Amino acid sequence: MKNILFIASEGVPFIKTGGLADVVGSLPKCVDKRYFDVRVIMPKYTCMKQEMKDLMKYKTHFYMDFHWNNEYVGILEAEYDGVKYYFIDNEMMFGGFKPYSGNVYDDIVKFSFFSKAALSAIPLLDFEPDLIHCHDWQTGLVPVYLKERFSDNPMFSRMKSVMTIHNLKFQGKWDVKDVRDITGIPASFFTPDKLEAYKDANLLKGGLVYADAITTVSDTYAEEIKTPFYGEGLDGLLRARSGSLRGIVNGIDYEDYDPSRDKYIEYKYDAKNFRKEKIKNKRALQKQLGLDQDDKVMMIGIVSRLTDQKGFDLIAYIMDELCQDAVQIVVLGTGEERYENMFRHFDWKYGNKVSANIYYSEELSHRIYAACDAFLMPSLFEPCGLSQLMALRYGTVPIVRETGGLKDTVQPYNEFDSTGTGFSFMNYNAHEMLASIRYAERIYYDKRREWNKMIDRAMAADFSWHVSAEKYQEMYDWLIGDKA
Numbered sequence: 001m002k003n004i005l006f007i008a009s010e011g012v013p014f015i016k017t018g019g020l021a022d023v024v025g026s027l028p029k030c031v032d033k034r035y036f037d038v039r040v041i042m043p044k045y046t047c048m049k050q051e052m053k054d055l056m057k058y059k060t061h062f063y064m065d066f067h068w069n070n071e072y073v074g075i076l077e078a079e080y081d082g083v084k085y086y087f088i089d090n091e092m093m094f095g096g097f098k099p100y101s102g103n104v105y106d107d108i109v110k111f112s113f114f115s116k117a118a119l120s121a122i123p124l125l126d127f128e129p130d131l132i133h134c135h136d137w138q139t140g141l142v143p144v145y146l147k148e149r150f151s152d153n154p155m156f157s158r159m160k161s162v163m164t165i166h167n168l169k170f171q172g173k174w175d176v177k178d179v180r181d182i183t184g185i186p187a188s189f190f191t192p193d194k195l196e197a198y199k200d201a202n203l204l205k206g207g208l209v210y211a212d213a214i215t216t217v218s219d220t221y222a223e224e225i226k227t228p229f230y231g232e233g234l235d236g237l238l239r240a241r242s243g244s245l246r247g248i249v250n251g252i253d254y255e256d257y258d259p260s261r262d263k264y265i266e267y268k269y270d271a272k273n274f275r276k277e278k279i280k281n282k283r284a285l286q287k288q289l290g291l292d293q294d295d296k297v298m299m300i301g302i303v304s305r306l307t308d309q310k311g312f313d314l315i316a317y318i319m320d321e322l323c324q325d326a327v328q329i330v331v332l333g334t335g336e337e338r339y340e341n342m343f344r345h346f347d348w349k350y351g352n353k354v355s356a357n358i359y360y361s362e363e364l365s366h367r368i369y370a371a372c373d374a375f376l377m378p379s380l381f382e383p384c385g386l387s388q389l390m391a392l393r394y395g396t397v398p399i400v401r402e403t404g405g406l407k408d409t410v411q412p413y414n415e416f417d418s419t420g421t422g423f424s425f426m427n428y429n430a431h432e433m434l435a436s437i438r439y440a441e442r443i444y445y446d447k448r449r450e451w452n453k454m455i456d457r458a459m460a461a462d463f464s465w466h467v468s469a470e471k472y473q474e475m476y477d478w479l480i481g482d483k484a
């Protein structure tokens with residue numbers, strides 16, 4: 001049995017701000033339990049739902065030197081869906097209304113503490129990992145600490161580490177002196193070949209330098225981040241480490257996202273009966289959101305963080321024009337104020353065609369995936385993207401920009417040989433996107449049989465974890481080698 005410990009800042013069902021939580025919550029379940037014992041450690045945030053906290057049991061605690069203080073580190077544990085979870089407890093560190101405060105300094109303190117505490121907790125877990133799997137900048141210090149602070153202990157010195165990049169945009173960058181102070185890592189580590197980048201300390205970079213292997217969440221993104229445009233300043237390092245870098249595309253949880261059993265949707269359907277049943281969800285959503293009751297109109301959905309990454313400036317640019325077409329647009333998301341207000345404005349201006357829902361709701365997200373005809377995701381960059389996979393699963397045709405995981409998971413429609421699962425465009429250009437949406441409208445309105453065949457293909461595409469979990473297993477095997 002090989003033991004793997006995920007160290008991550010979020011995971012479904014305990015806490016979620018984005019796709020990282022979906023991955024951390026679903027991949028461990030899908031790894032072959034005959035050969036691997038995968039467990040997860042994450043912070044216990046005070047903002048977690050009470051019902052989730054109620055699942056956790058106190059295991060033990062200790063005190064740890066950190067940032068000139070001696071800090072309390074509680075360890076709690078829980079089992080969920082066959083996976084064992086550990087939680088690091090310290091209410092001062094993990095208080096607040098959200099997991100990430102948005103204040104870079106505070107977040108760096110919080111996750112440096114978490115990274116060190118998670119490693120320090122291991123000897124108390126009755127679980128000795130062969131490999132530590134780290135996710136994003138929040139855990140970038142883990143491979144560094146493993147090589148520095150913990151390397152004298154044979155239990156740690158043989159542990160392998162993997163760093164998975166879910167989003168290269170966020171790196172945890174701050175002044176070197178402060179980060180040395182916070183982490184206690186010696187000055188010799190803060191050089192441009194290690195933790196320093198462009199004069200600042202960079203936590204993700206530390207992880208990328210010291211991890212035994214690096215992965216990211218699609219093949220295309222693995223290539224893109226070796227170029228200056230997508231590399232966020234680390235493309236040189238990623239080119240240098242390209243022998244240890246690979247893309248493994250994400251899957252989604254096929255039990256949580258299943259239109260034939262989804263507890264959030266009123267009318268269940270599957271690949272056989274969607275022609276009759278899916279539309280009932282559209283009617284229900286039109287009613288719920290106060291849109292025109294119209295079976296025929298093409299309904300386009302958006303469920304997303306409202307940030308630049310997701311291409312909202314393209315949408316803002318053509319929104320008025322698009323609203324002249326026979327379409328309905330349903331948005332669910334939170335994020336940058338200018339995009340929240342942009343959608344509120346269009347909801348006010350075209351109330352019977354546009355519905356802006358500026359909040360977070362698991363339930364409404366499922367209803368949108370089920371009800372809409374098409375799903376729009378014109379990202380500027382997209383490491384993988386899970387929303388388009390959810391849309392495919394619900395027979396909702398994605399319209400995407402050809403970047404990162406969107407390119408790898410949505411096959412563009414080809415009307416000549418009747419293939420493809422969605423629509424896509426290449427350049428980051430608002431009118432190119434609009435042309436793609438209008439092409440989709442034409443097929444939807446004029447060639448309904450073709451449209452439905454596209455739904456057949458979309459629903460037949462397999463983005464469960466099945467294939468990708470095997471790729472992670474191969475990588476774990478390769479890194480750990482044979483165990484005595």
Ligand code: ADP
Nearest residue numbers: 018019304305332333359360361365385386387
């Ligand atoms: P990212 O991680 O970059 O935000 P992904 O497509 O990988 O993008 O994952 C986004 C996840 O968050 C999906 O599960 C999506 O349904 C969900 N999501 C985003 N915004 C909301 C919201 N306002 N309400 C509910 N779910 C949301």
Ligand code: GLC
Nearest residue numbers: 019020166382383384385386
């Ligand atoms: C990040 C990326 C998204 C990816 C998710 C899970 O949030 O923005 O593309 O799907 O991580 O890997």
